[in-house]
Amino acid sequence: MTDYDVLAEVYEWLISEAKLPPAEFAASFDDVLRLLPSNAHVLDCSCGTGQLAVGLAGRGIQVVATDASEAMVRRTAALSEEFGTSIRAVQANWEELPDHFEDDTFDMVFCVGNSLHHAAGATGRGAALESMSRLLRPGGRLVLTSRTWELVRARGSRLDISDRLVRRNGRDAVVVYRWEIAPHWEDEHHIEIAIAQVDATGSVLVRSELLSCWPYRYEELEADLHRVGLRTEVSTFDRDAENYMVVAGKTATS
Known part of the structure; x- marks a missing residue:
């Protein structure tokens, strides 16, 4: 079972010191944030305690933050209030996202913090990616980070x-x-x-x-992204590195 309701109260010990300040967490994605249009709408799903969402909102980006854990959503809302940012925080797992948002809503969706492996098997992972893809506007991008499960x-x-x-x-x-x-x-x-x-x-x-x-090989992730209409634009995958990032764009015909 995956809840994070206990760990949510002490989650700051699992975040690197360099990324604890929301502005610094957002800055770690500067390269992809430059791809956003003005007045961008961004979804941070699996938002955790909200460092990224709050950092993005602090830049004037319109941000929605979601997480399956009620405790994580609560901490995100509290962090947003602490920093004086405007964020809509919603409790929802990946499969529930289309129940809360219209298709083609967001310019960018973040799924970071090594969260996708909590989707139950190939079926659950495919459903999660399908939900995220649906919410992206044509030309929008999914930004995903993952453990290197081969390692x-x-x-x-x-x-x-x-x-x-x-x-x-x-x-x-x-x-x-x-x-x-x-x-x-x-x-x-x-x-x-x-x-x-x-x-x-x-x-x-x-x-x-x-x-x-439920771990997955990098090749499986690539295939899953392709199946839901996303094409990899950037990948830092290295079998000898602990983590990697993938940026995948939604084609206009998806």
């Missing part, structure tokens, strides 16, 4: 423990990832993420969540 699976099941304390808002924590790698690509995999906060007295408070995921 993750090669490492097998394991326990990854941060080798130093991570400080956020004056508090320290140790971040732990427990990977359950299934025998076959198409099987359900699991990642358990734990945030162990350490207070000034040495007491430890642990929040953890077990998340389901």
